[in-house]
Amino acid sequence: DTGVSQNPRHKITKRGQNVTFRCDPISEHNRLYWYRQTLGQGPEFLTYFQNEAQLEKSRLLSDRFSAERPKGSFSTLEIQRTEQGDSAMYLCASSFWTGGGLADTQYFGPGTRLTVL
């Protein structure tokens, strides 16, 4: 399977603990996005990378959230001091951005469902 993969698929943690999720994008995709999705809502943008550079973060993103993409391949999303409100599905997407005014088509992974007790 050459699609976007995410690990773990499910994570249950206690409030105050740190958690880290991993995303492996489609090979050779240069853009990688993180989204959060709560029940009944569409995905909400968190941040994105072009290669290893983090180009943008949501203005609403708490400083407890941090993401890395050290070699321009896989990415990790860490949430420190988790809160119950962090419970959600965390989605990763990747795309091959060529520039030149063309649209960016994102391919999503299956997500990591986080439950904070």
Place this chain on the structure above:
Amino acid sequence: LAKTTQPISMDSYEGQEVNITCSHNNIATNDYITWYQQFPSQGPRFIIQGYKTKVTNEVASLFIPADRKSSTLSLPRVSLSDTAVYYCLVGDFALRDNNDMRFGAGTRLTVKP
């Protein structure tokens, strides 16, 4: 990113054509329109993307009028497996400002036998 409005839910029967319309009155010149499908506990799946007029692929058609203030996703002859949430997303992904990127609540399509 242009705000989008879609019906919350739609019902259809197997074999029928389904049209889901999305309103995006504030669409910008450089914005594209993309539709995604999402099944429970899965990530969204790309369906189709367009800028103007009509786009067709093996699974759907996308109709965009001249003013581009709305778009219609057309699913021919739906089956039970097309039951899902459909999201309309409008934006210029070439720019760096993705802070307003929100999929909205989507349209929950239920296909009945």
